[in-house]
Amino acid sequence: MKTPDRHLTTVFSYYRDAEMRGATLLLRLCSMCGPGDMQSALSRHIMDETRHAWLWTKRIMDMGGVVESLDDGYQRRIGREGLPRTLFDIFALTVVVEQRAFTRYQQHLARPDVDEETRKTLQSVSADETWHIGWIESAAKEMARAQGDPTLYDQAIAKYQVIDEKVTQELLQHERNLFGFCYADPFKPEDLEIARRNRARWQSEAAQSMELPGVKAAVAQALAGA
Numbered sequence: 001m002k003t004p005d006r007h008l009t010t011v012f013s014y015y016r017d018a019e020m021r022g023a024t025l026l027l028r029l030c031s032m033c034g035p036g037d038m039q040s041a042l043s044r045h046i047m048d049e050t051r052h053a054w055l056w057t058k059r060i061m062d063m064g065g066v067v068e069s070l071d072d073g074y075q076r077r078i079g080r081e082g083l084p085r086t087l088f089d090i091f092a093l094t095v096v097v098e099q100r101a102f103t104r105y106q107q108h109l110a111r112p113d114v115d116e117e118t119r120k121t122l123q124s125v126s127a128d129e130t131w132h133i134g135w136i137e138s139a140a141k142e143m144a145r146a147q148g149d150p151t152l153y154d155q156a157i158a159k160y161q162v163i164d165e166k167v168t169q170e171l172l173q174h175e176r177n178l179f180g181f182c183y184a185d186p187f188k189p190e191d192l193e194i195a196r197r198n199r200a201r202w203q204s205e206a207a208q209s210m211e212l213p214g215v216k217a218a219v220a221q222a223l224a225g226a
């Protein structure tokens, strides 16, 4: 049996986690905003993010991989750096988070070693991110203007970009440490050899840990007679 590519299924679990936690943050925004257009935009946005989470879940399942529940993904790490308190701050952080998601998907798409199904998923999720960035950005700018100081927007974005950059570099290094290269980095020919060696290792680990039905039955028989 073919062993699923653990590097990819782990990366997709991180993408899925970011989409799920993004939707959670938007749900929080719903309870902080009054009635009107903001609620409509948030509803549509939440639908998109949960669809993205499902597309990554499905991609992992189609590859025969294990969907991981993560506690050290992008948003968790951002949260450890200090959570935004005000509505305006959550909007500003969301602009930066959406930009990061879009950038990461584009970096992955730019590589030549992307299979057809993954390429389709990356393109599908990226298509929605442009609208997400657009409406959240204009809402945050309007909030800054309403507070009488449009520069508040740039200040908040700059503050969250510093946190985003730190967390992103940590995550890239984590992926390189685990698998030998990172799908956000530009493609290098040696990545193919690293991926081949990883696959061979997983294959032999899977073969060694194979459960044999005959052995299981023999153990059950021995236990029953004990």
Ligand SMILES: [Fe+2]
Pocket (backbone or CB within 6 Å): 019, 022, 048, 049, 052, 101, 125, 129
């Ligand atoms: Fe998304």
Ligand SMILES: [Fe+2]
Pocket (backbone or CB within 6 Å): 022, 049, 098, 101, 128, 129, 132
């Ligand atoms: Fe998004």
